[in-house]
Amino acid sequence: MKTLNRRDFGVAVAAAILLPVTTARADETNMEVHIDNFVFQPPELKIKVGTTVTWTNRDDIPHTVVSAGKFRSKTLDTDDKFTFTFTNAGDYKYFCSLHPHMTGMIKVE
Amino acid sequence: MSGHDHGEDGVSRRKVLECMTWAGTGVLWTITGGVPRSLGIIDSAQAATAATPGMTFLQISDSHVGFDKPANPNALGTLEEAVNKINAMPVKPSFMIHTGDITHLSKASEFDNADRIISQSKLDVHYVPGEHDFLDEEVKFYRERYGRGTKGAGWYSFDAGGVHFVGLVNVVDLKGGGLGNLGAEQLAWLEDDLRGKSKSTPIVLFAHIPLWTVYPEWGWGTEDGGRALEYVKGFGSVTVLNGHIHQVMQKVEGNVTFHTARSTAFPQPAPGAAPSPGPMKVEDAKLRSMLGVASINFKQNEQRLAIIDTPLQG
Numbered sequence: 381m382k383t384l385n386r387r388d389f390g391v392a393v394a395a396a397i398l399l400p401v402t403t404a405r406a407d408e409t410n411m412e413v414h415i416d417n418f419v420f421q422p423p424e425l426k427i428k429v430g431t432t433v434t435w436t437n438r439d440d441i442p443h444t445v446v447s448a449g450k451f452r453s454k455t456l457d458t459d460d461k462f463t464f465t466f467t468n469a470g471d472y473k474y475f476c477s478l479h480p481h482m483t484g485m486i487k488v489e
Numbered sequence: 490m491s492g493h494d495h496g497e498d499g500v501s502r503r504k505v506l507e508c509m510t511w512a513g514t515g516v517l518w519t520i521t522g523g524v525p526r527s528l529g530i531i532d533s534a535q536a537a538t539a540a541t542p543g544m545t546f547l548q549i550s551d552s553h554v555g556f557d558k559p560a561n562p563n564a565l566g567t568l569e570e571a572v573n574k575i576n577a578m579p580v581k582p583s584f585m586i587h588t589g590d591i592t593h594l595s596k597a598s599e600f601d602n603a604d605r606i607i608s609q610s611k612l613d614v615h616y617v618p619g620e621h622d623f624l625d626e627e628v629k630f631y632r633e634r635y636g637r638g639t640k641g642a643g644w645y646s647f648d649a650g651g652v653h654f655v656g657l658v659n660v661v662d663l664k665g666g667g668l669g670n671l672g673a674e675q676l677a678w679l680e681d682d683l684r685g686k687s688k689s690t691p692i693v694l695f696a697h698i699p700l701w702t703v704y705p706e707w708g709w710g711t712e713d714g715g716r717a718l719e720y721v722k723g724f725g726s727v728t729v730l731n732g733h734i735h736q737v738m739q740k741v742e743g744n745v746t747f748h749t750a751r752s753t754a755f756p757q758p759a760p761g762a763a764p765s766p767g768p769m770k771v772e773d774a775k776l777r778s779m780l781g782v783a784s785i786n787f788k789q790n791e792q793r794l795a796i797i798d799t800p801l802q803g
Contacts, residue, residue, distance in 0.1 A: 417767065479708050481666065481707065
């Protein structure tokens with residue numbers, strides 16, 4: 381994740397107002413998903429092709445990020461991150477393979 | 490076991506989950522007419538004087554060796570306390586089952602530490618894996634240690650004291666949006682394993698995630714657990730032992746008693762009582778009253794079964 385420059389900071393603040401507080405939006409090509417309380421936040425993310433998404437596990441319990449046939453993280457312990465760059469448009473449903481009731485969606489346009 | 494499975498006598502007896510007093514300070518649970526009732530705390534003096542015939546085995550669960558977060562910075566230490574508790578029991582249990590999440594992150598060192606402590610009980614231990622035991626890259630540490638002689642991802646059965654035990658694995662091949670999973674191969678094996686068994690044989694099924702639906706919103710259940718329960722329907726005495734939810738929960742449905750054991754590492758909240766099922770931080774003074782082990786007793790010829798949940802303290 382790049383450090384925010386002044387212009388992007390404005391975007392981030394605006395985004396922070398519009399999106400759930402757990403979502404940090406650094407710039408157009410880097411997006412974040414946080415895992416808090418066994419929930420992917422935001423549960424659905426719309427991005428452009430070429431965007432890199434970083435998941436961060438903020439729980440005391442390990443989680444994974446798995447989209448069948450598309451991507452699969454290692455086990456993420458507390459504060460571990462997983463990054464994936466989406467190079468193709470489409471809907472990417474994903475889940476935690478340890479706690480499969482945890483699901484999320486990345487929509488790539 | 491005498492054939493009580495269809496007689497009136499058998500039904501009434503099966504509904505009685507007699508409390509046993511032998512295992513140190515513990516909460517006794519009794520089931521009469523299908524309603525669980527806590528009999529409260531017994532003191533160790535009373536427990537020590539009560540002689541219990543029949544076979545007794547122990548269940549420990551969710552030791553999460555390697556866990557060091559605020560809910561319990563020393564999960565290995567509380568596992569050791571549990572083993573000390575077991576060693577101090579007045580009657581030596583026949584063996585022990587561990588219903589998974591031996592380790593927190595499936596590290597070789599965590600498995601080694603767990604084994605070093607658990608082996609101090611000098612009991613045979615029959616393991617089933619939890620989802621935390623299959624996290625290493627090659628998914629080999631659990632299998633190398635505990636997978637010998639098992640089928641598939643680690644399921645197996647054995648007989649002890651006239652009781653048929655089946656260890657099941659419901660933590661692999663989990664599907665997005667779903668619950669625990671046994672899978673077609675394991676279910677076919679289970680059906681075959683039970684075929685030809687006398688219906689009066691007491692059956693114990695044990696697995697990590699509850700085989701019954703406790704709270705699907707937190708994934709506390711097994712997608713195809715109902716299929717496994719179909720196969721044991723005709724048996725006179727069925728006991729289903731699970732872990733995963735880090736708290737005691739019990740219910741009785743017909744001939745089937747469902748029971749979950751405490752963790753030896755950290756408690757989790759009651760279903761829906763917190764934003765997530767994650768580790769629950771309690772006051773230090775309270776922690777050991779929420780951790781513990783379970784002992785299960787079968788009396789021959791009576792089809793009576795008793796489960797005592799013993800906290801580490803309190």
